[in-house]
Amino acid sequence: MSQTATLPIAFDDDAPPALRVRGYWSTVGYRLRHDPVTLCFGAIVLLIVLIAIFAPLLAPFDPYKESVILRLKPFGYRGHPLGTDELGRDLLSRLIYGGRSSLLMGLIPVCIATALGGTLGVIGGFAGRRVNAVIMRTMDVFYAFPSVLLAVAISGAMGGGMANGMAALALVFIPAMCRVAETATAQVRSLDFIEAARATGAGTFTIVRYHVLGNVLGPVFIYASSLVSVSILLASGLSFLGLGVKPPTPDWGLMLSTLRQSIYIVPLSCALPGAAIFVTSICFNLVSDGIRAAMDVRL
Amino acid sequence: MSDVAADTRDIGGPAQPLLIARDLAKHFHVRGAGRSARVRAVDGVSFTLFKGETLGIVGESGCGKSTLARLLLHLLERDAGELIFDGEPVGAPRGITVAALRRHVQMVFQDSYSSLNPRMPVQDSVAFGPFVHGRNKPDARRVARDMLVKVGLNPDLFGPRYPHELSGGQKQRVNIARALAIEPRMVILDEAVSALDKSVEAQVLNLLRALKQQFNLTYLFISHDLNVVRYVSDRVLVMYLGCVVELGPSEDIFIRPLHPYTRALLGSRPSMDPANRIEEPPITGDPPSPIDPPGGCRFHTRCPFAEAVCEQRSPALGAWLERESHVAACHMLDRGSGHSRAAQ
Numbered sequence: 001m002s003q004t005a006t007l008p009i010a011f012d013d014d015a016p017p018a019l020r021v022r023g024y025w026s027t028v029g030y031r032l033r034h035d036p037v038t039l040c041f042g043a044i045v046l047l048i049v050l051i052a053i054f055a056p057l058l059a060p061f062d063p064y065k066e067s068v069i070l071r072l073k074p075f076g077y078r079g080h081p082l083g084t085d086e087l088g089r090d091l092l093s094r095l096i097y098g099g100r101s102s103l104l105m106g107l108i109p110v111c112i113a114t115a116l117g118g119t120l121g122v123i124g125g126f127a128g129r130r131v132n133a134v135i136m137r138t139m140d141v142f143y144a145f146p147s148v149l150l151a152v153a154i155s156g157a158m159g160g161g162m163a164n165g166m167a168a169l170a171l172v173f174i175p176a177m178c179r180v181a182e183t184a185t186a187q188v189r190s191l192d193f194i195e196a197a198r199a200t201g202a203g204t205f206t207i208v209r210y211h212v213l214g215n216v217l218g219p220v221f222i223y224a225s226s227l228v229s230v231s232i233l234l235a236s237g238l239s240f241l242g243l244g245v246k247p248p249t250p251d252w253g254l255m256l257s258t259l260r261q262s263i264y265i266v267p268l269s270c271a272l273p274g275a276a277i278f279v280t281s282i283c284f285n286l287v288s289d290g291i292r293a294a295m296d297v298r299l
Numbered sequence: 300m301s302d303v304a305a306d307t308r309d310i311g312g313p314a315q316p317l318l319i320a321r322d323l324a325k326h327f328h329v330r331g332a333g334r335s336a337r338v339r340a341v342d343g344v345s346f347t348l349f350k351g352e353t354l355g356i357v358g359e360s361g362c363g364k365s366t367l368a369r370l371l372l373h374l375l376e377r378d379a380g381e382l383i384f385d386g387e388p389v390g391a392p393r394g395i396t397v398a399a400l401r402r403h404v405q406m407v408f409q410d411s412y413s414s415l416n417p418r419m420p421v422q423d424s425v426a427f428g429p430f431v432h433g434r435n436k437p438d439a440r441r442v443a444r445d446m447l448v449k450v451g452l453n454p455d456l457f458g459p460r461y462p463h464e465l466s467g468g469q470k471q472r473v474n475i476a477r478a479l480a481i482e483p484r485m486v487i488l489d490e491a492v493s494a495l496d497k498s499v500e501a502q503v504l505n506l507l508r509a510l511k512q513q514f515n516l517t518y519l520f521i522s523h524d525l526n527v528v529r530y531v532s533d534r535v536l537v538m539y540l541g542c543v544v545e546l547g548p549s550e551d552i553f554i555r556p557l558h559p560y561t562r563a564l565l566g567s568r569p570s571m572d573p574a575n576r577i578e579e580p581p582i583t584g585d586p587p588s589p590i591d592p593p594g595g596c597r598f599h600t601r602c603p604f605a606e607a608v609c610e611q612r613s614p615a616l617g618a619w620l621e622r623e624s625h626v627a628a629c630h631m632l633d634r635g636s637g638h639s640r641a642a643q
Contacts, residue, residue, distance in 0.1 A: 024420070192414035193424070196474075199372050200428040200481060201401040210427065214418040297418050297461045 024297070031294040038290025041283045048280055052099035061090035063097040063250045072266050083269050085255070086262050087248075091269055095276055098250040101162065102277065105235035105244065105251070106228045106284075109166045113173030114224045120174070121181025122216060126189055126208055136182060139175035147172045151234055155243040165244035169231050180223045184216040218292055225288030229281025236277070252276050308403070308484060309350070311386035317485055317517050318348040318371070318404075323380035325366050329590060338589045340366040342541035343380075345616075348485070353511070353518040355532030355549065357525060357564065359586055363541040364521045368489045371519070372406055373397045385484075402432065405478035409490035411470035415462040421473045422447065422458030428481040446476035449513070450506060468499035472506065479510065485517040493522060504531060525568055529553050534624075537561045540589055540597045543616060547625030557619065557627035560598050596630065606630075608637045 032038060051058060061080070067088030075083050082091040124135035142150065155168035188194065189212070197207045236253015238244030245251040247258070255273040263270045311317075323344045329336040341363040348354050356364050369375040371382065373390070381388060384403065388394030405428075408414040415424050425443035430436060444454035450472040452458075462470055471491065478486055488507070492500045504527065511518060522528050528535055528549075535552040537545040537560065545558040556562045563582035584601055587593050593600050599609035608630050618625060619632035630636035 192408040192410055193416045195369075195374055196406065196408065196414050196477065197427060197431075199374060199401055199404075199406050200431050200477075201398050202427070202431040206431060211416050211419075214416070298463050 027297075028294045032290070035290050035294065038287055038294070041286040042290070044279070045283045045287050048099060048283070049103065051096055052103050055096045055100060059090075059093035059096045061093040063089060063093040064248055065089060072262055072269075074266060075268065082272060083266060085259060085269070089248075091272065094250040094255060095252070095272060098252045098255055098273065099276070099280075101245050101249060102232050102235070102252040102280070105162070105166060105169070105253075106232035106280070109169035109173060109231050109235075110224050110227045112166070112170035113177045113227070114220060116170070117174035117177030118181040118216075118220050121178040121183075121220075122185045122208060122212060124178070125182040125185025125216075126204070126212060128186070128189070132182070132186075135178065139178050142171070142175040143179075148234060148237060151238060152241060152243060155238055160243045160246055162245050162249075165235060165238050168238070168243075169234055172234070173227055173231070177220070177223065177227075181216055181220050184219045185212055188212055188215045218296060222288060222292050225284055225292075228284045229277070232277050232281060309385070313350060315350075315386045316347045316383075317350045317385055318519075319381075319383040320347075320371065321345050321381040321383070323367065323370050323382070324378045325363075325370055325375055326378050336590055339541050339592055340589060341370060342592070344538070344541070344543055345380075346536055346543065346546060348517060348519060351515065351517055352533040353520055353531050355528035355535040356519065356521045356538060357523065357528050357535060358538035359564075360523065361586060361589070362538045363589075364538055365489055366541075367538070368406060368487045368519070368521055371487060372404055373400065374406075402481060403483050404485045404487065405481065405483040406487040406489060407471070407474050407478050407491040409493055411467055411474055411494065412462055414474055415470060415477075417462055420459045420461060421465065421470075422454060424462075425473060425477045425480050428477060432481055442480055443476070446480045447473070449479070449510065450476045452476070466499075467495055468503060471495060471503055475503075475507065475510070479514060479516075482514070483516070485519065487519045487521070489521045490523070491520075492527065493524060500527070507531070525553075525565065537564065540586055540592055542597055543628065544598065545625075545627040546616070547622070547627075551622065551625045557625065557632060558598075558629050559602050559604055559631070561627075563601075596628070604631060604638075604640060606638055612636075 067084070070078070070080070070084045070088035072086055073080060073084045073088075075081065077083055080090050080092070082095065085091055085094065120135050120139075124132040145153070151168045151172045154171055155164050158164040158167065194207060194211060197211050202210075232253065235244050236251065236256055239246075239251050239254035240257035245254055247254060252273040256270075256277070259266075259270040259273065323341055324339070325341040326337040326339050329338060344363075344367055346354070356367065358364055366375065370377045382400075383389065384395060384400055389400050390397055415421060419427075422440060422443045425446050426436070426439040429439040429442045434442065444458060447454040447458055452469060452472055457465065457469065457473075462473070465473065471494075474491075491507075492503050495503060507518070508531070510516065518531070520528065520531055532549045534547065535545075535549050536543055537552070537558065539560050545552065545556065545561045547557075552561060553565065556565055560582075567582060582601060587597070587600050593610070595608075595610040595613050596602070596605070597613070599605040602609065612630070614628045614630045614633065614636065616626050616628040617633065619627065630638040631640045634641050
């Protein structure tokens with residue numbers, strides 16, 4: 001250290017920096033705290049999740065209790081704030097309970113697909129050549145089918161039920177997820193800092209862990225969040241075909257499809273599950289976009 | 300540390316060259332151009348790098364300078380040839396491993412931005428090397444901060460910043476710190492100052508010179524800027540189409556170049572005197588494609604003195620003048636070659 005004083009070069013950039021330098025997480029926290037849109041929609045997401053978790057405490061009625069005389073009643077009828085559905089069940093209770101399966105069907109397949117597809121994509125993108133060709137051509141086979149058809153075919157082959165529906169959706173999302181991760185990885189791989197890291201003597205795993213993942217996570221994260229709403233919608237499609245959530249389990253997608261037949265009798269009630277899906281997916285998208293922006297060091 | 304003899308890593312002794320390259324070759328297959336199509340990016344390059352010197356490598360774009368640098372670090376697998384680092388063959392059963400070589404040889408790249416991870420604070424980029432070599436994270440961070448100080452960056456101000464928040468010169472200083480953080484003995488500077496402003500370039504060159512003394516380094520300095528090469532190098536190697544055409548002490552090369560290609564390169568430098576304009580470029584056209592390099596002397600297609608012999612035989616690299624250290628590959632220097640100017 002003593003020798004540095006004798007360096008014959010003077011650099012004039014020791015002046016105080018224009019920006020205050022803070023740590024990474026405090027920067028992220030600071031940005032999130034000053035982002036009202038993300039905060040607001042984050043609160044809504046939190047609310048939706050809490051409602052789903054505490055459904056038994058919040059629901060005014062038993063969501064499974066049917067009544068022949070109370071079928072398709074309008075808002076506010078006899079203590080049913082949102083009316084009843086085609087089997088006379090309380091719509092508000094069913095919406096509250098429906099959030100449970102819808103959120104699960106939205107999040108779990110995306111998480112599985114992100115883990116598996118993302119891993120495959122990073123492996124393919126970083127290994128390149130033959131490994132990449134094998135992985136990506138396999139994914140292309142899945143790509144050849146329309147996603148809804150593929151989901152229907154897989155869950156049809158495996159039988160209905162929530163778990164099989166989730167597995168089917170995960171399989172549908174894996175190729176797209178893999179493609180996003182592969183592209184991002186391949187872009188990073190050719191940059192000099194990867195070569196510099198190799199020149200330092202780092203192994204492949206260390207390079208991927210410290211230099212690739214951070215650069216791949218952003219695009220993967222934003223894509224995954226956009227898939228959540230797609231997943232909720234596809235799950236409802238599966239439920240509609242009798243392949244996902246089975247009636248009488250409350251599920252927004254399933255409710256949307258069964259209430260569809262009553263659209264001329266109680267049009268507002270029909271729109272409610274759709275509105276729930278819409279609000280949830282919009283909020284997920286906006287929140288994930290806000291988080292991604294807050295975590296992007298280049299902004 | 301500043302005393303050569305005190306460096307415990309110096310196993311070969313001061314007389315043992317730090318790096319000997321023998322007939323290094325790298326041929327790239329060209330996709331979709333038939334089985335035989337190969338780019339001969341580096342084709343039989345031999346040189347010796349002595350301890351503590353700076354060897355400049357010059358040549359046109361595409362002559363194989365960067366490929367050569369990557370071969371030396373084993374970032375590319377060589378197709379033929381031999382590398383001997385401080386007396387030990389690299390990658391051979393009885394020599395040192397590539398991993399060990401990378402402890403001793405580091406590289407600074409031209410593009411200062413893309414050679415730093417954009418999502419990592421620069422101090423972590425610098426700390427990565429020591430971390431990979433077994434230091435724990437706080438320790439590696441400490442080394443990184445010390446290194447930042449040595450390249451003239453205040454670690455408190457610049458350490459936590461990201462590459463996009465630094466200027467080109469600052470980034471390149473971070474890259475130098477990154478390369479030096481694992482205490483290499485040799486640094487390959489691949490166009491390391493070429494992308495910088497002239498004033499910043501001068502600063503960084505002076506920094507490199509100071510660091511060289513302080514850490515007892517050996518430099519391999521690759522550049523297309525002849526003036527810079529002359530300023531920093533002890534010896535200069537001139538490459539053309541993947542081959543060495545001339546190698547000698549810096550002043551010899553610049554004052555008395557032997558090879559017509561070297562003369563053409565030197566002649567193409569813009570003069571500082573506006574009255575002394577270059578009327579005609581001393582060398583015209585592009586170098587021939589390295590996919591199918593010309594037979595004989597590779598330079599004969601552009602050489603103003605080319606004769607029949609130049610197309611038929613490739614000249615050997617030899618010391619034709621009284622100075623053993625200055626070698627060139629040209630038939631005009633070899634009396635027995637049959638070139639009409641060879642007798643002069």
